[in-house]
Structure formats: C-alpha cells, structure tokens
Amino acid sequence: MTILDNFVGQKTIFRDSSCILGLSDADATISYDFGVSWNKVAEFKDYEPLFLERDPYYPQRAFVFMSGTQHFFTTDEGKTWQKFQIQPTPIGLWDSVDVSFNAVQKDLIILNIDRSPNPSSSLGAEKKVYYTKDGFRTDAKLVELDVDTCVFARSTPDFDSSVSPETIICTLKTMPKHPAGEGGQSNLIKTTDFFSSFEYIQHESLKDSETISLQVESAFIVVILSNPSVLVSKDAANFQKAEIDCDDGGISVLKSTPLSLRLSLTWRPPHFEHEKAALISDPTGLKFTRSEKKDPFSQSVSHNGVTFENFRVSEREHVTKYSVDDGRTWKSLEIIHDNFCKVEEGCSLHFDGRWPTLIQPGLLIASGINGKVYSKDYSGVYNQLSDENTYISRDGGASWKFAFSCASRVTRADQGNIIVAIPIPGYEDPVNQFHYSLDHGNSWLTYDLPEPLAALSVSTISNMPGTKIVISAQYKMTPKYIVYSVDFKGALRDVDTCAKAGGIEQMRGHKEQLFQMPNGQCLLKRTSGNYEQA
Template identity: 25%
Template sequence: MRFRNLLGRGTAAPSHGEHAQRRPRRWLSGATATALATAAVIGTLAVCLSAAQGVAATASPSLSPRQHVTQAGQPTHKRHEFPATVTDYTWFHNSTNVLAHCLDGSIWLSSNEGLTWNALKDVGGDHGDGHALGVIPHRYSHDRAYLIGRGRRVWYTTDRGSNWGVFDAPDVPNSMGLNLLEFNPRNPDWLIWSGQYDCEHISSPNCRARAWYSTDGGNYWEKLDEYVKTCAWPHIEHFKENPQTIICESYKSKSGSQRSFTQANNPLELIVGDKFYKSKKKIFDNVVDFATFSEFILVGELLDKGTTLRMQVSLNGRDFTPPVFPPSMSPKSQADTVLESRTHALFLHHTTHPDKNLEWGALMKSNSNGSYYIVSQDFVNRNKQGFVDFDKTQSMEGIAFVNIVSNPESAAITRVKQLQTRVTHNDGGHWDLLDPPAHDLAGKPYGCVEKNCSLHLQSFTERPNPALSYTSPTAPGLILAVGNVGTKLDSWAHSDTFLSRDGGFLWEEVGKGAHMWEFGDQGNIIVMAVDSKPTRKVSYTLDHGKNWLEYDFGEELVVTGIATVPEDTHRKFMLFGLPPKFNAHRTVGIHLDFSHTEPRKCNLDLAHPENDDFELFSPSEHRKEDCLFGQQTYYLRRKRQAKCYVGQALPNPHEIRKKCPCTDVDFECEYNHARNASGICVQLPNTTPLPSDPYSQCKDGKTEQWFERTSVRRIPLSACEGGARPDRGRAHDCPNRLRLGHGVFWWGSILLAAVLLAGLLSFWWTQKMGSRGAGGNIRLPGSSSSGFSSGGPLSTLASVVPFLQGVGLIIFSKLFDLFESLPGLGRSGSRSREAFGYRSLSADADAEALNEYDDDEVDT
C-alpha cells in the first residue's frame, strides 16, 4: 500500500507499503521527541480527473539529442479539480483503488487509478458527514484502511474502499503525536488504539494518553496502560515471538498532565508484556524510543540523568546487550539514527560532530548479531533533525549511497559543509566515488579533469521532497537521481537528472535541471516533470532513457508529484499540481494513460530466450565474473529496444547461476580495524583485536579446523565459496573432532558401544527366559518358582542382566549429560521465555548467543 503526504514540500511521509524503504529512526537525548520520517519510494501525491483530451507527443530536444522515435500510440489524459489541496493519498496494493484526502477533510475514492473520482459523503466523522482528519492504511493487510475523525467514531474498509464499516474507539484521538493505530503483523483484526483522556483543555491537570487493544477489529476494547508514549505489537517477522506480546513505553509516574512530561522529570520505562500485557516485565528504566527491524530490536537507553544515549540491541526482544564500538568512538552519544536493516547486518549513524547546522557522524555497520561495530564510512552527513544522507536501492540488496562531508576540518571554521557522494556495491565493505558520464545531454564533455571529479547526487536531506526515491521495487538496476558532475555537490537549483541501468556503475544524463519522476511497467516507462517550475508537459521514455518524448497535458501547473501503483507495474499515472496563479489552494489531478503507447504484450520464453523480448543482466563488481555477494546473479529485464509492455510482475525476476570464488569485495574490516589510504584494513592505534573464537567454528562437531582472526571478516550477505580467504589466519585442529589420539568422542564411542551391547544382552536374556515360562506366570524376586535355585550359575547370570541394564542406563544418562555439556551439543545455554535482561554476546559474526529459543515459542 502506497501512502504519501502531499502537504508541504519539506516534510517526509510515513511509509506503509511493503516495498517502501523503512523510515529511519532517530534517537535524540534529553527531552527531544523522536521524529518520524521516511526515505521512501518514488513519487508523492494523489490524483483526480475529469474531462479529457489527447495531446500529441513530440520529441524532446531538451531531454535527448537523439532523433524522434515514432510510437505505436500516444498517451491520453483526463483532468479533475479537487475542492481543496490534496494532503495525502493511499493507493491499495495490487489494486486500481485510490483514496485521496483533502485539506478540507473531504475523502475521495477512485476505483480506476484516478480516471474518475467520487466523494465519500456517507463515511467519516461521527455521523457519516464525508469528512475525516486523516486516513491510516493498515500496515500489513493492504486491503484495509481507517478514516479518523475528531470524535471516537472510526470508519474502516476491508475491501480497498468498496465498502465501509464503523466502530467506536475507547478514547478520542490523541493530540500528543502518538500513533493512533498499531497493527499486528499476523492478525489483521488485532489493533492497538492510543487515545487521550481528561484532556478537554490545554491546561487540564490530568491529561494523559491511554492505550487499548482489540482482537476483533475494534468491536471490543481492553485497556493496556495509561500515561504511555507508545504501545505496539512487535513486528519482527523472522523471530519466534509470542504474537500476544505487546511492548510499551510507559511513563514511570502515573499522575499529572502528560503534556508537561519530559524525560528529565518523568522517565519512560520500556515494558514487555505477554498474554496481551497481563504478564509484564520492565526491561529498561529510561528510554527514548525503540525500533523493530526484520532481524533486530533496538532500544535507545538514556544514561547519566538523561544527558547521554546508549543503544541496546536484541535478536529476540528478551535479551539485550549494548553494542561494542571501536575504542576511539564512545558508545554514548547525543544522537543516533538507526537505518534500515535488510542484509543480516545493522547500519547505524553515530553522531560525532553535533554542532548546529554542521552535524555529521560515522556510519557504523554491525556483525551478523548486531553486537560488534566497525566504521563503514566516516563523516556521513546529517541534518539537525537527525535525518541522514543514506539511500538504499529497493530492488537489489547491498547497494547504497551516502553523502559525506569532504571538508570536516575547514567546515568547523567556515561553517559551510562541502558534500560528496559515495556508493557501495557490497553492503558497506567499500565506498567509492561515482564515475561521471562520458558527456552531458548535448554530447559535450564535462571538462572535468580534477582528481575527485565525479558524479554527486542529492540525497535525503538535500531533496526538497525526501520521499522521492532513486529506485523502483520491480526495476532492478534502474536508478534515477538529481545531481551534478564536479568536485562537490552543488545546489538543487543547479543540478541535472541522471540515469543508471546497472545499479550505479555507469551513468548518463537524461534531463537538464532537476526533475521529479515515477516508474511504470517495471521501469519500462519513466515519466518525468520539471521540479518547482510551472509546466504543461511531462517527458517520458519507453526504452530506459535512450529516447525521450514530451506530452502536453493542456495547462500549466507546478507539479507536486507523480504516482502509480506501489508495485510500479501499471501504465497509468497520477500527476498532482497546483495552478501557478489562480486557485492555488485547489489541487488539480491529471490522469495519464500510457496503455496505447505499446499495444503488444512482451513475450517471455524461458525455453527459447533468443526469441523472446527479455534479457538477463548481472550487475558487475569489476570482477572476471559478474558476481554480487559471492553469487552469479542474473536479473530479468525487457530488452531496451523491444516494442512491447511487460504488465504484471515477472514470476522469477532473478536467478542464481552459481557460487563465486571469494575475492576482496566479499570482505570488510574486522572490529578495531579500518582501511588506510591504500584500502588495506589495518589495526587502529591503541586498540586490541578481538580474540579468536574456536568454539563458534568447531561447535558443529564436523569442522576439522578453526582459524585465527585476521584484519578482515566476511560480509554477512556474501555467499562466496573457495577462492581467497583473507579472513582466515593460522589454522588449528578442532578439539572436539574424532582423532587417532583418544579424544572425548573416541571414548564416547567406546562407552556407547558397551551400553548398546549390554542392552542387547539384556533383551536377549529377557526374551529367552520369558519363552521358557508358562503362559501367565509372573516372576517375583525371591520366588521359588523361577525354575532354578538361588545361588547357582543361572541365578548369578540372572542378577547380572538387570545389573547391566541399570549400569547401561546410568552410563547412558551420564553420557547424555556429558554430551549436553559439550560445545554445540547441549542445551546448557538455553533459557526460558521469561528470562529477560542482559547477556554478553559472542564476538564472532556467527554467534548464536541471541538466537536460542525455547521449544514452546511460536514460529513467525
């Protein structure tokens, strides 16, 4: 589900779609509330239309020096004018239904991708008056959305807006900035509502937020807690977490007006409650915020009476440990920004220079369990709100862009930051300058001969609209960005528009000036409009930017955004804009339809690929083979010259051909190491390297050797096999392997054989003696009817058998205890679900200290 906030150019909208990049989480010490924002998917806005006319498409000399290409058909459009400014829209996943919300509170629904719009006059408000304060889409169930009014009544849909129901919330919506609704990732009817109580006036002495939960979609509510900042379901998709667990940030003191609370006069406690919060446990005494990612839970803990911040990390929400930073970098900070984690490692921006308007810091990267951190890139730019210049691609893992402060020493004096862009293609292991295009849009060389002359891109804090994304979830390798070629990043007004088709290795200029854009048909249609200037035209390409055409939609607008379905698979778009002179408070929506530009559907023939319209490409890492993270991965895309449309998402968009030998790009610096000017990982001054860890390498009982640590470690995302292994130092034999010398497994095998022999002998004797007795006879100890006299040889043997049985059981029990205590075999490290608190983590990247779970935990 795609949601965009359209009110204000400088604000970022919360991201709710599964393809949207997760919002960064900033933690600021003291009483500063954590802001929410997104580094999200492309586009912004919502659209509306009526009364259409087609306008001819023409070649765009300002966008391409190439000749005009005749197309099979031309786009069409239809116009709609809203009664007020459109503030946000919600586009349902895999659907043509769109909701638009206007500044006057009116709600509009389109069931045909914005071609026509109808006002929802019977929903919203307390009595169905057609107005709402806002629209909240369900984060996990993409058919659902909720209309929030001023009172307790909430209108909701479970079928993408076609039908609406209503429930009464237990309290009126809060005005304290808390999320009104929280959603359970597994049960769409499980809701948490955070309202406010006793807050009739701004000076009400006992005004407070109250959290409630419902398991039936809002029909019945039970109270969780009051005086809270956040209550939420843990949405940790891959963790074995009880689905009834709820995490709350709850103020310690439960009296007074919550509006007057600060972290200094009333600390926030982190409470984890099982059984719908009925079995509660306090985890931390004073926190700023918490965040859950696909592999980690992070908590910002306040120390030193709220003056410094320390992060805590967990893999299961039960056991937390502070991260271990290099000694040169204090784990305590005044601001940390937790960045998205999707690659088995955590990225964290740790502020090292907090001066106002001169903020920057170190981009830290963790090992696989989030415990040990290295500096992936220093001097990474951020702004005073805590947002960081960090952008990751949506369709290809491990590719990211940052802007760094290239003049940290002089910036402290001149008060001016000079920014440069860096790119990584191996998840932060290496960062490089971007190679500039060979020539500009007109075919002229850039005349750039300086050593650091490269392409620099406008990132999250520089873009007027932070929601504008570089990439599309269904167009692997395709990147659009605004920037310039030179020694440093220029202003937005002096930037141009650039395109890459291979994940950021090769670039070409595709537009003079800054543009906004949207991808369609899995990147095979790109629609652009000039940014911040009145225009009556859009530019579009049907061949990945090789040729561009212009389409006149009939009136001048200051375009505020372009959008399409969240999957970027359709050929219909919505353009939002404001008239430059009159009625500037009313949004005009233009429905753009490119369905007739390519009438033929592309042919995909995996059995005969030479005859179809697709090709396989692999992003290069400048190796002999096209490998990415140790795998030869090929992505499917339409051939650039093919005259057809793709339509719905491809069934297998990529394939892995084979594993690749390990090379230097599969490794990053180990803890307490950093790259020198030659790119070699060296130990930092006055530091101690981590000790080697034979246990984690030998724990499976099958590995023959363990290796000493070196200055590098393998990137968690890499799957390379063989080749160079600079992460392996001197080899040693594993102590728990079967050896010719009498090791523990050799003796264990001998003892186990004895136990089995005793058991077999006991079974044989029992069967033999049992076959001799009369049917139904029961032999008791000391019975004279046993068939032999006491004290004879048979009696002695009969007593030996149960003795051996007993000895066998005892030996087996002792062996079991022994095996349980051996590394990697037992459960000596296991813990109950109620064992909250801290645990030290193994230093190894594959440590399982945070990965152990009890058998009764629920799989996610």
C-alpha cells in the same frame, strides 16, 4: 483531467488495484479507475479526516483517523467502510497516531497516540496506547498500565518466527517504585497475553535511565536509553548492550537487514556544526563498525542491495557515494559518456534528498549535479533546483547517463515498462509538460499538459499496476486540486515482449543477481514479486 474542490494532502493506491484514496482537510475522495473519475467517500460526510494509514501486510486494508473519537477502516480497498471508536481519547489536528501492525496476525494492532499540547486549548501533552485483537470489529481497548509506547515483537516479517505473535514490548512512563528484587529497576516490560500479566525486562543499563525510543527494525528490537546506551534483542527475551561508544551523542535507527543492524550517531564536537557516523553491526546486532572514517551522511536510501549515502566534506559541501556491501566500502557514482566529468579525476554524480527512483531491478532514475561536490552558498541554500539534471542508471546505480536537462519527479507504471518524468525547472515555475519513455529510458518523448501545474505541489502515485499514471497538483494557486490520469495502453501496443526480443540478460552493478532487457526494447511482467519475460 479532474478538478477537485480541495487540495489532497494524503493519498495512496491499494496494491495491485485500480483504487486510489485521497484525503484533504475537509473530506476524502476515492477513485476506482486509476484516477479517471473521483467521488467523495459518503461515510465520511460528517467527519474531518486527519490521518491515512495503509496496512503494509494486508494490502486491502487502510485506516482513516478522524478528528474526535470515531474512526474508519476498510478491508476491501475502500468499497465499504466500518466504524470503530477510541474512547475516551479524542484525536486532534495536533496529535499523532503511530500504528504497530502485526506481520503474522492481521487482527492484532496497537495504536500509540501522542496528544500534543494544543495552543488553542488547555489540553496538555499525553500519551495513550490502545490495542485490538479483532481488527477493530469492536472498539479499541485502552492499555490501563502507565505505558508510554508499545510495539509487537513480530511487527516486521524478519523477526524471529519462534516468538509468539502476541508478544508485546512496552516502555513505562516512569520508573516503577518497588523494592529491589521485585522487578528491579526497569521501565521496560513484556507481555504475551495483552496485559493480563507482564514481566519486567532486566538489564543493568535500565537502572536510573530513561527510554528515549523503542522500535523493531528488521530482526532486531532496539531500545535507545538516555545514559546513553543501546539495548538489542533478537528473541524478545534476552536484551544485551550494544558495543558502541555513544557518549555525548544522539542515536537513531537506520534501515537495516536481518544480518546487520544500522545506527546513526550524531554529536556536536567543537568548531563543527554536526558530525554523523553510520554504525553497522554484525549479525548479532551487538558489535559495530563505522562505515567510513569521514563524517558521513544525513540521509540514505537502498534499492536491491545498493545503498546511496551523502557524506559531508565540509560545513557546506557533501558528496554522494554508493555501497554494495551494507556500507562497509563506498564508491563514487560514475557519469558515462561525459568527457568533462571523469570519476578518476574526482568528478561524479551527487544527490541532495531527491534520491534514485527504482523503475525495475537495476534501472534507476535520479536528479542530481555533476562535479566534485554538492555545495551550498553562504546563505545556507544548496545548489538551486534549476542547476540539477536528470540521469539514468542501468546497472543498479554504479554508472549514470545524462537523460535531460532540469530536475524531475519520476513515476512508473506497468511494472516499469512506462516511465514518466515530470520536469521541475524551479520552485516557482509552472509545469507545462512531462517526459515519458517506453524503452526503459533509452529515448524520451514529451507530452504537453492542457493545464499547467504548480511545481511545488506536483505529486504522483508510484508503482501503478496498469498502464495509467496519475499526476496531481494544486490548481492555478487556488484551493482546488487538479488530477491527470494518462493511459499509455495504446502506446505499448507495438512494443515486443522480452521473450520475443531475445530474452533477458544479466547485468553488473552489485552482489545480487539481477537482470534487465537487452537495449530496453522489450516489456517485463511480474509474477509473485519477481520480474520475468512477458
């Protein structure tokens, strides 16, 4: 147990590493032993850290953006830190930094800085874009063009591999003023040489229309326009208009796959607060179908090809369903071994933002409510957190079994061989213990904490590679922060590996072929991203 001086609001663990980095309002702390001991980052002594950004493609690298123009990055999991500058744009507490990483060349990075109006100063809102071609071994370079947002076409691993890694798409802040035939009317540009030259992207929809958003999702570049319409490109050269009716509606991009672009359409029809629909495309990203005729969902999550969504039934009620075919068909979440809640009678499991946690392929844990709907009262408050229970699924999310009373926050370690569920009985109740399972959720034991945790501030670090788990929270309603590092190494000593227990078995649940342990009584290991018998 460690008590830190300041509340840690942002933290991350470097992949397959024992190093955890945490940021508070005043300093940064780092642990090299899975949270057992902590030290302040000496290089940050005279700086105020604001934002922490991990590189999704280069797991040893992270960036810490400071208040001002001086910032830091590490390429060795926080062991050493290097400085770089962003001149002349200082970053403040009210600002945001959106990083566009390159999935192919790690030294190519774009920073989209959005300076928000500061209530305590005369500084107004502005946007600046910077880039580096050497991983910030030299200072960031300002894009001199009047750009609003820029992204690498190859900012996801799924995008067309024939496209140059240096291909950048940008939106301009204003429509350029030049005669027709000299670029036409377009505020969308493309460069392949870091702005030494560029070309205007031409499309009829770009005339007299503002760009609302520009992003790369899976294998698609998506441009949302104010007219309203959506342009899509799969090669960063040809942009085509998506065939969707989005009049009087707002559009946002959902998590997608290389074979299907997914959009959310929201509008305000008469006599109804909001309606939402999910639009799912064919492989071209141009032809869409609605996922269901109801008024669907506000949130979603996917694990191993299974998507969970909330569908709105009325202004104050929703139901949760799952899909195994990219949202084309939906089914209710069955609760097994419950004589009072039968799916054929319209009773099933429903979530409200506390989505399932993936423990191992096919093994999920979630907090929810059983019934016909998840409802909220007339004050606008949903079912109280204290009404929820914790459930476990061993077939990818098709069916669920009651685990224990009350909602919980779940984390895992050792490739999911260790599961820890921290009960959250209510927003104001202290957390005095946690439950843990060493047999993939078949049975649970309880561990009492020496010091209680404040429920609202409890957090964990997911997917720890070793046998330790880290739990942290505000300490006794003070500015201090308490961190528990619990090692389960001894508890796993007598558990057989899957090979000794008789191998792994195929499970049902969805179209992907996944495997799980017989009765959960053995351990798995992972090699090159795949789960295997230990």
